[in-house]
Structures are given as C-alpha cells and as structure tokens.
Amino acid sequence: MLLSKIGIFGLIILAVSLQRTESYFGLTGKNVYLDGDTEWDCKRLSKKQRKMCRRDSGMPETLYEAIRLSERECQMQFKNERWNCTTSDRYRENILKKGFKETSFLYAISSAGLTHTVARACSRDVLERCTCDESFNDEKNKETWQWGGCGDNIKYSQKFVQNFLNGKKSGKDLRALVEKHNSDVGIRLVRQEVKETCKCHGVSGTCATKTCWRQLSPFSEIGKLLKDRYEHAYKVVSTTNESTGQAQLVTPRPKGEVVNRTEGSSLGPNDLVYIDNSPNFCSRSKFTPGTSGRVCAKETNCKVMCCGRGYNIKSNEVQKPCRCRVVWCCYVDCDQCLEREEIHLCK
Known part of the structure; x- marks a missing residue:
C-alpha cells in the first residue's frame, strides 16, 4: 500500500540494539521504508514481529498509523x-540508550498508540484476523438494553501487542524490567479508559431500549494520563524478591536502603519508572538541540524553557479577521486587518 512520506518518523523498531528489538515499538528515529520512502515495509522488524506483520494485509498500514498517532501526541x-519530543533521529536514539524519564514516556506512548490503533483497526475492518468486539458482559441490564454496535476490540489488541512487543527471551536485567513495565503501563491505560457508549431507541425520544458497545477514549486523554505519570515517575533499582526469587523494581531510599513500592501505595502498576537522571535539556548535547531559539510564552514558561538566559522579542505583522458583521441571512463577513504580534525566543 502506497503511503505518503512522513520524514524521520518512520516505524522504528531497531531501538537501542538488535538485542532489544522485540521490546520496543515506536518513536526511535530509524525508517523502515522501501527505497524512495513510498511504501511501508515489515522487513526490518525482528523475525517474530515480521511474521506477525505480514500475516495480515492490513497490519503494515496499522503499524504506520500507530507511529503517527504516538508521534503527534x-x-x-x-x-x-524543554524536551519537546524532538524530531531528530540522533537525539531520540541517544535518549533511548539511557533510562531517562523521557525514555519511559516514549515506551509507554508507543505501546499505547499501538494498542489504540490495533483495537480501532479491528472495528474499522482494516485487519483480517479480528472484527468488532461484540461481547456482552452486563447480565443485570440485559433486559433493558442489548449489546450491539461495533465495539473497539481491545481484547484482541491487548493480546496482539503484548505478544508483538515481548520476545521469547525476555530480559531479566534492570533495563529490560523497566522497559517492559513502562510498555505495559501504556497498554493498561488504553484498556482502562475504554468506555461503554449507548444509543437509545424508543418512541418520541424515549429510551425503552438501548444499544451499547465498548469504545476507546480519545488518544489525547491517554496522552494526558501518561504525561501525568511522567511528571510523577519513580526512579527505581532492581532487587530479588526473597519469597519468589524473581527480580522486582524498587525505589531507592537514602543511605542505600530500599523499599518494595510494588507492595505499597507509592508505586503502582500504572506508574512510569526510570533508572537514570535526565539532563536539563537546556544546551545542545547528544540528547537535545537545546532550547536556544525556541518560542516561549512570556507569562508562563519563558523562565523555565530559556533556562535563565532570557529571551529575544521578535515583532511580526499578521493578518487577522476584524470588523466582522452578519450578512443577512446566512454568513459572517470580516475584513482582514494587520496586527503586530510579539514572539518571544529563548536566547
């Protein structure tokens, strides 16, 4: 299927190294297009992912859409x-080599985007191996409404994505545990935010019966939830659970003490976790182009974004509608006036 070129945001599965291929899907900065960037292809995925991609004719388009959705959000x-989900291949790839908070967000938003897109693709009849979610799960209301419509198939999507992202040899090191945890956060939040949507049927607008189906929340809501998890992410280390013998993530305490947050109230299954402190993203480095030249809002974020360096003011003349009037009966007519607009740019 021919697709328009999306520049540096292709499907990027070769995330940090070939060993981590199956643990990540998303915004890592490497294209997997055929020559000429005119067609999406599965050829650079891992062997397992390549097989899953090619066994359904609608899957390449779905993976492509998942990347676009994650990138925009x-x-x-x-x-x-300061970090604005930079579009540069080099910066993003270097971030993914570390365990920053930003890395945790990239893992979560990518898995969430894939989950969301696959579930929608099922209900839109894009994929051959799944259809609408037509299951019924509310017996107490069965007499007053019926399960119908075309629900987004979150059950199939969750199963597919977990299988797609998790390799046969799941890593037990700290990075692998953190990456899987953050990917699972994205998947879980999409599932938890599925809503029941109903349509009433009856004479004169009554609701004698209702047809209901499951519908995904807008992806912007998932993005907001993940951004909040990013703001409250926990730094973690790995330890062995004495009772189970399995590795687990814990948050470090002062003087080297640790506490198992998975059994407490601080760290839950929907919390993002990281292992490396993030750079400040103020100045150019291998992780960021810096904030010099970025547009900021004087009243809200210039001080933070410009990192105390101050800002320059640039004046532009822009055309805006003015002296608008209603023209009988059916439309509004406006003049175009020039207005001077100030733009603040970080030094």
Whole structure:
C-alpha cells in the first residue's frame, strides 16, 4: 500500500540494539521504508514481529498509523517543555540508550498508540484476523438494553501487542524490567479508559431500549494520563524478591536502603519508572538541540524553557479577521486587518 512520506518518523523498531528489538515499538528515529520512502515495509522488524506483520494485509498500514498517532501526541504533550519530543533521529536514539524519564514516556506512548490503533483497526475492518468486539458482559441490564454496535476490540489488541512487543527471551536485567513495565503501563491505560457508549431507541425520544458497545477514549486523554505519570515517575533499582526469587523494581531510599513500592501505595502498576537522571535539556548535547531559539510564552514558561538566559522579542505583522458583521441571512463577513504580534525566543 502506497503511503505518503512522513520524514524521520518512520516505524522504528531497531531501538537501542538488535538485542532489544522485540521490546520496543515506536518513536526511535530509524525508517523502515522501501527505497524512495513510498511504501511501508515489515522487513526490518525482528523475525517474530515480521511474521506477525505480514500475516495480515492490513497490519503494515496499522503499524504506520500507530507511529503517527504516538508521534503527534508526544509532541502535543511536550510542546511547551524543554524536551519537546524532538524530531531528530540522533537525539531520540541517544535518549533511548539511557533510562531517562523521557525514555519511559516514549515506551509507554508507543505501546499505547499501538494498542489504540490495533483495537480501532479491528472495528474499522482494516485487519483480517479480528472484527468488532461484540461481547456482552452486563447480565443485570440485559433486559433493558442489548449489546450491539461495533465495539473497539481491545481484547484482541491487548493480546496482539503484548505478544508483538515481548520476545521469547525476555530480559531479566534492570533495563529490560523497566522497559517492559513502562510498555505495559501504556497498554493498561488504553484498556482502562475504554468506555461503554449507548444509543437509545424508543418512541418520541424515549429510551425503552438501548444499544451499547465498548469504545476507546480519545488518544489525547491517554496522552494526558501518561504525561501525568511522567511528571510523577519513580526512579527505581532492581532487587530479588526473597519469597519468589524473581527480580522486582524498587525505589531507592537514602543511605542505600530500599523499599518494595510494588507492595505499597507509592508505586503502582500504572506508574512510569526510570533508572537514570535526565539532563536539563537546556544546551545542545547528544540528547537535545537545546532550547536556544525556541518560542516561549512570556507569562508562563519563558523562565523555565530559556533556562535563565532570557529571551529575544521578535515583532511580526499578521493578518487577522476584524470588523466582522452578519450578512443577512446566512454568513459572517470580516475584513482582514494587520496586527503586530510579539514572539518571544529563548536566547
């Protein structure tokens, strides 16, 4: 299927190394297009992922859409931050080599985008191996409403994504535990935010009967939830659970003491976790182009975004509608006036 070129945001599965291929799907900065960037292809995925991609003719398009969805939402959530989900291959790839908070967000938003897109693709009849979710799960209301419509198939999507992301040899090191945890956060939040949508049927607008189905929440809501998890992410280390013998994530305490947050109230299954402190993203480095030249809002974020360096003011003349009037009967007519607009740019 021919697709328009999306620049540096292709499907990027070769995330940090070939060993981590199956643990990550998303915004890592490497294209997997055929020559000419005119067609999406599965050829650079791992062997397992390549098989899953090719066994359904609608899957390449679905994976492509998942990347676009994740990319847009990542940039929307961080547009006013020092790190703005940068579009550069080099910077993003270097971030993914570390265990920053930003890395945790990339893992979560990518798995969430894939989960969301696959579930929608099922209900839109894009995929051959799944259909609408037509299951019924509310027996107490069965007499007053019926299960119908075309629900987004979150059950199939969750199973597919977990199988797609998790390799046969799941890593037990700290990085592998953190990456899987953050990916699972994205999947879980999409599932938890599924809503029941109903349509009433009856004479004169009554609701004698209702047809109900499951529908995904807008992805922007998932993005907001993940951004909040990013703001409250926990730094973790790995330890062995004495009772089970399995590795687990814990948060470090002062003087080297640790506490198992998975059994407490601080760290839950929907919390993002990280292992490396993030850079400040103020100045150019291998992780960021810096904030010099970025547009900021004087009243809200210039001080933070410009890192105390101050800002320059640039004046532009822009055309805006003015002296608008209603023209009988059916439309509004406006003049175009020039207005001077100030833009603040970080030094």
